[in-house]
Amino acid sequence: MRLLTTGSFAILLALTLAACNIRGFFISQADDPVWHGPSEAQAAGDQNQSLGAKLFNKNCASCHQTTGKGISGSIPPLAGSVLATSDDVTKPIRIVLHGFRGAIVRSGVKYNGVMQPWHSVFSDEEIAAILNHVRTSWGNSASEIKPEDVARVREATKSRTTQYTEAELEQPL
Numbered sequence: 247m248r249l250l251t252t253g254s255f256a257i258l259l260a261l262t263l264a265a266c267n268i269r270g271f272f273i274s275q276a277d278d279p280v281w282h283g284p285s286e287a288q289a290a291g292d293q294n295q296s297l298g299a300k301l302f303n304k305n306c307a308s309c310h311q312t313t314g315k316g317i318s319g320s321i322p323p324l325a326g327s328v329l330a331t332s333d334d335v336t337k338p339i340r341i342v343l344h345g346f347r348g349a350i351v352r353s354g355v356k357y358n359g360v361m362q363p364w365h366s367v368f369s370d371e372e373i374a375a376i377l378n379h380v381r382t383s384w385g386n387s388a389s390e391i392k393p394e395d396v397a398r399v400r401e402a403t404k405s406r407t408t409q410y411t412e413a414e415l416e417q418p419l
């Protein structure tokens with residue numbers, strides 16, 4: 247009788263273990279799928295924001311605002327900006343690389359401020375991403391800027407040490 251009980255228990259135990267194994271209980275950890283962390287670009291783009299949006303909101307929005315509307319009389323808007331959306335992509339690239347200064351009038355409002363250069367802050371990829379965010383947000387709809395475009399302008403203007411003025415930007419690069 248005792249023998250029988252032990253035997254039944256052994257069978258029950260074997261069945262239980264087998265059932266667990268079917269469910270993958272004893273499969274070694276090496277078989278688990280490898281977990282990949284988010285890429286750098288994804289990590290930078292919290293909450294599904296693109297890299298350009300993220301960098302813009304962090305570095306440009308304090309002045310130009312997340313709405314791209316700027317601050318009337320002191321910071322010009324980027325929404326509807328002719329320079330930012332120019333078909334001559336060297337114009338917005340030159341502005342971001344070397345900064346912008348001097349008296350300008352936008353929608354009848356006068357501005358006369360100074361924007362710092364960003365050439366030593368951002369890579370070609372980052373400047374392209376920021377400008378593509380500007381060129382496709384708030385109703386703006388302009389062509390895509392490639393990192394190679396930024397690299398070309400960076401090389402062509404590398405000896406420059408002052409901000410661009412509106413008149414200078416009228417000159418083709």
Ligand code: HEC
Binds near residue numbers: 305320341350376
């Ligand atoms: C500290 C404030 C400040 C920050 C930060 C700033 N800007 Fe500016 N930006 C200005 C000012 C001021 C002007 C206008 C200068 C003038 O009056 O001539 C300007 C002008 C511009 C223009 C030209 C707009 C037009 O239609 O004339 C562009 C494009 C631009 N900024 C893009 C950017 C981008 C992109 C960033 C972030 C990388 C940025 N700015 C960060 C202050 C700022």
